[in-house]
Amino acid sequence: MEGFTPDGEPERYETTTPSLYDWAGGREALVRLLTIFYGHVLEDPLLEPVFRDMDPHHAEHVAVWLGEVFGGPPAYTGSHGGHAHMIGRHLGRGITEPQRRRWVSLLLDAADEAGLPGDPEFRAAFAGYVEWGSRLAVVFSAPGAEPNPHEPVPRWDWPMPPWPQAGP
């Protein structure tokens, strides 16, 4: 009978929820996403002036950051200078709200173009992080802002699991 094992025991659902990193498709998917995204950023009149001098490895570095945030390897902390380095790259840039909104909008579009999972749970988690993180970027890029450089790289998780979890 459906929902029971051959021994008549209730069937258990999978109990380990994958990380957002694994669900997204891992490093390869994130590099694909950010390569597409920064390509569009450079075609955008509002964002091109902000990014025209970006490091040639910028997309890859942000992919490493996102990977760590989404529960992948802690490689941004390990070899890219961690949270303090990310903060330092935004200090004094004076990112405006229209620039932030465009950045978010292009990144959400790039998620479709890169073929990231389209399920509501993943996209809610993804959009939630991007909204949160970009608003922080505006706050700590403002003139005179003094963000705490000693915070760890944040960890983001599912707002709700991607499938029903079994009870105890």
Ligand code: HEM
């Ligand atoms: C969730 C939001 C954001 C995240 C996670 C993020 C992440 C990062 C990271 C990790 C770096 C450093 C990359 C490295 O190690 O080389 C960086 C740099 C930078 N970010 Fe952001 N960022 C966000 C929002 C924004 C926004 C909204 C803007 C402007 C509209 C922006 C503009 C920049 C610029 C101009 C740099 C320096 C690029 C370079 O010179 O290489 N960021 N960002």
